[in-house]
Amino acid sequence: MISEKLQKARDFEAQYQKYADEERPLFHVTGGIGWINDPNGFSVYKGEYHLFFQYHPYDTVWGPMHWGHVKTKDFIKWERLPVALAPDAEADRNGCFSGSALELPDGRQLLMYTGVYHVRRTDGIREEFQHQCLAIGDGIDYEKYEDNPVLDASDIPDDASPLDFRDPKIWYDEEENMYYVVVGNRAADGSGSILLFESSDAFHWNFVSVLDACYNDYGRMWECPDFFPLDGKQVLITSPQEMKPVGLEFHAGYGTVALLGSYDKESRRFTRKHVQAIDYGIDFYAPQTLLAPDGRRIMIAWMQNWTTTGCKKQNCRIMGSMTLPRELTIKNNRLIQNPVRELANYHGRKVFYENVLINKEVNLNGIRGRHIDMTVDIRPVDDRSLYSWFKLNLAKDGEHCAVIRYKPNCNTVRIDRTRCGSSFDIVHVRDFLVRPSGGKIRLRVVMDGNSVEIFVNDGEQAATFLLYLDDLRADCISFETEGGSVFMDIEKYDIVID
Numbered sequence: 160m161i162s163e164k165l166q167k168a169r170d171f172e173a174q175y176q177k178y179a180d181e182e183r184p185l186f187h188v189t190g191g192i193g194w195i196n197d198p199n200g201f202s203v204y205k206g207e208y209h210l211f212f213q214y215h216p217y218d219t220v221w222g223p224m225h226w227g228h229v230k231t232k233d234f235i236k237w238e239r240l241p242v243a244l245a246p247d248a249e250a251d252r253n254g255c256f257s258g259s260a261l262e263l264p265d266g267r268q269l270l271m272y273t274g275v276y277h278v279r280r281t282d283g284i285r286e287e288f289q290h291q292c293l294a295i296g297d298g299i300d301y302e303k304y305e306d307n308p309v310l311d312a313s314d315i316p317d318d319a320s321p322l323d324f325r326d327p328k329i330w331y332d333e334e335e336n337m338y339y340v341v342v343g344n345r346a347a348d349g350s351g352s353i354l355l356f357e358s359s360d361a362f363h364w365n366f367v368s369v370l371d372a373c374y375n376d377y378g379r380m381w382e383c384p385d386f387f388p389l390d391g392k393q394v395l396i397t398s399p400q401e402m403k404p405v406g407l408e409f410h411a412g413y414g415t416v417a418l419l420g421s422y423d424k425e426s427r428r429f430t431r432k433h434v435q436a437i438d439y440g441i442d443f444y445a446p447q448t449l450l451a452p453d454g455r456r457i458m459i460a461w462m463q464n465w466t467t468t469g470c471k472k473q474n475c476r477i478m479g480s481m482t483l484p485r486e487l488t489i490k491n492n493r494l495i496q497n498p499v500r501e502l503a504n505y506h507g508r509k510v511f512y513e514n515v516l517i518n519k520e521v522n523l524n525g526i527r528g529r530h531i532d533m534t535v536d537i538r539p540v541d542d543r544s545l546y547s548w549f550k551l552n553l554a555k556d557g558e559h560c561a562v563i564r565y566k567p568n569c570n571t572v573r574i575d576r577t578r579c580g581s582s583f584d585i586v587h588v589r590d591f592l593v594r595p596s597g598g599k600i601r602l603r604v605v606m607d608g609n610s611v612e613i614f615v616n617d618g619e620q621a622a623t624f625l626l627y628l629d630d631l632r633a634d635c636i637s638f639e640t641e642g643g644s645v646f647m648d649i650e651k652y653d654i655v656i657d
């Protein structure tokens with residue numbers, strides 16, 4: 160049964176989404192119309208990849224949360240599907256917050272999400288309660304489960320919070336024939352913790368353990384957890400609120416962290432050994448992964464940051480998009496990210512140069528564009544003299560320029576979008592550390608209109624940021640050094656989506 164609220168959202172989307180087409184990037188997911196945030200339910204269903212997302216179709220600001228819906232066969236070309244969930248039930252009357260999805264053995268698709276409801280206290284304060292709900296469907300239409308919520312305050316430890324209890328990420332463990340879910344929570348010290356629950360049928364759940372907790376070390380509330388094995392390690396990812404900066408690793412505000420360690424299935428204990436930021440750019444939050452049938456662990460994230468969402472063009476019709484899905488691996492105890500390999504199927508014209516000497520600002524024939532996949536390899540001309548910096552200038556015209564600068568002496572890369580169309584006084588510059596390499600570096604840059612995603616040294620670091628340029632004419636690219644020269648190889652493809 161489609162509720163009036165859901166039908167209204169579907170009709171609204173159908174009526175207005177075409178007007179937003181001119182604002183859309185080529186190959187990154189956007190909402191039909193209005194606002195989107197976190198990716199939800201990123202999963203495989205009947206051989207296709209489904210992605211849902213936090214959605215408020217009626218405005219370009221956050222509001223009562225629905226779930227929007229798209230699917231794809233290759234992570235690049237997406238098909239829009241009707242709105243999947245509206246906040247139309249008692250258990251989610253104030254919002255269907257983030258969650259996840261899987262295919263049940265009987266062929267139905269299960270969505271697990273956070274239902275939100277508000278309660279007015281006698282002293283006038285409004286409190287928001289969060290609990291976990293289910294919806295079951297066929298890949299297009301979903302029925303809310305009659306016994307929602309399936310996890311609420313009565314299922315969590317005494318010192319856990321029923322107010323901050325959200326973002327369930329569900330999976331099925333084949334060996335154990337059990338379903339598991341991790342949910343973000345806030346412990347007694349006010350900082351984040353990740354709760355683990357289990358179920359034999361995905362409908363009836365029991366608390367298992369506190370998998371890990373923040374102890375005020377990495378931000379406060381831990382949102383949007385995900386938990387999976389990868390290359391012999393166990394990975395817990397989460398998006399902390401209220402992070403404090405630590406060197407160049409973590410910046411203030413909304414961050415993302417990957418905790419790498421081991422998981423003992425017997426005791427259900429996760430032992431954390433390494434902690435790192437996931438993305439070192441500006442616009443990246445709430446990542447979620449899926450396991451593809453070919454064994455790849457693929458991650459997608461909201462290409463935004465809560466602190467900058469007010470900084471948008473007047474009268475825009477859509478606000479928010481997703482990152483390019485990224486393949487994850489682990490190397491030398493680091494999470495490695497690279498664009499999904501399917502991107503290569505959309506490579507258009509190739510432009511290739513080898514051993515280009517860069518000792519001043521250089522433009523190269525055929526190297527320009529705003530929808531590109533470009534890899535640049537830099538090496539010093541000789542071992543004795545290290546250059547001061549190398550710059551890759553993107554989206555250039557007389558006035559604008561996005562800069563990626565590598566400083567070999569400090570082992571840092573800087574992204575700088577100060578001159579990229581924004582008139583807001585927000586973060587435009589960020590530095591991050593890369594592996595020392597005697598001045599050699601590989602930078603892969605994927606641009607899609609107003610987004611830039613950088614992958615350093617085959618994905619050892621990733622950095623994502625948005626530009627605020629009005630049109631695509633700012634498309635020049637140049638290369639520059641100071642204090643020495645480099646040799647550069649470059650391979651550049653236009654991305655062409657038919």
Ligand code: FRU
Pocket residue numbers: 196197213224256257273325326382383444445
């Ligand atoms: C993260 C988040 C989630 C929540 C959702 C609400 O960006 O705050 O914790 O479920 O957004 O839209």
